[in-house]
Amino acid sequence: MTGAEAVGSGNLVMGRCVIAGKSACVLYDSKATHSFVSESYVQRLGLPVCELQCDLVVSTPASGLELEVILGMDWLSANRILIVCCEKSLLFPNSEEPELLSSHDVMKELQNGAQCFLIFTHLVVEGEGMICVIPVVQEFEDVK
Template structure:
């Protein structure tokens, strides 16, 4: 009886993980991080990754950025950001940047995109008043003849998706050519994808920039009072929506019209007299094809373009054994 009770206790201890070391071996199948199970993952439930409550995202959390996530949010918060924080012993400074794509910039009402030159290299730039700092893509910085230096702090850059990126190096005094005018900028190295350079409020305030997001024009002022304009890229996209969005609009009571459009600008077919060379043989090229051409002992062709040969030539008419 005593041995049976010991076996029962041993089986119970092996069947359920304890709150100690075994709980740390749990790996969430949704976010891929350890420390919690999939049923407890805050990222899967759509909860705030900072406080664990519903109804808002991590950037709108009322607890602020100083509260560290606990419990299942610790693994989910790491999955939300493209990179994890590194323990460098430096202080952490908060920053923010918008994650727009190149196709969204022409229609955006808060940013201006265009082309600038960094050390003579063409760069896709975004002038964003919603970004706290100025950034340069790490892959683009590696192509320049400049060495980034370490910052005395770690910049924790938050994105609208709720994630965060960490940066600890900066390219100081980069030569920037904007509308033919040479300027300087301190660009923090960040793993950007759609843009090479993002000019934030630190750079825009230095040159007293005024953004006209409707006309995609930025007015800049030099320290000596000279003003100039930078013309951004303006997009002219057609008002097209997806089928799913159109279905939702129809469900809400919007009117839809089905139209059959014919392009009247289509060029009409050329007549026989308008085709070169063909017009010289009206008996060979009748206006209407009534039947297939008869079989001939010799192949007869008319070269419409002199000196041209068919792409695929027929092989020699010999038996395979003779070849």
């Protein structure tokens, strides 16, 4: 697949970002195990380089693209980046710690368009209320 075919497929998550004060065309690639930087971008940043002690063969759809950086799973996972596939965008975590909200506050946030994630660590029912049984799937069939 050429770079033009890759862009035409609509399956890439690309964008511009600032790295060390310089704008770069970046491909966010969850299939790449490592991240890569073009020689021209390394020179623009004035980064020191050294030779690898082994041969490395890299194949990318970069032909015809102005890619300067490919950020792979090593960088994406280390920085806890989420790829929102349906929007072809990235979700960067806040530097703040997660905040615990009351159910009333959660409802207000949802009405304002926020995304909320709930995690139950345990559930205690007090009083003589009705106890509901919530079925939980323990094993999944193979997904293909």
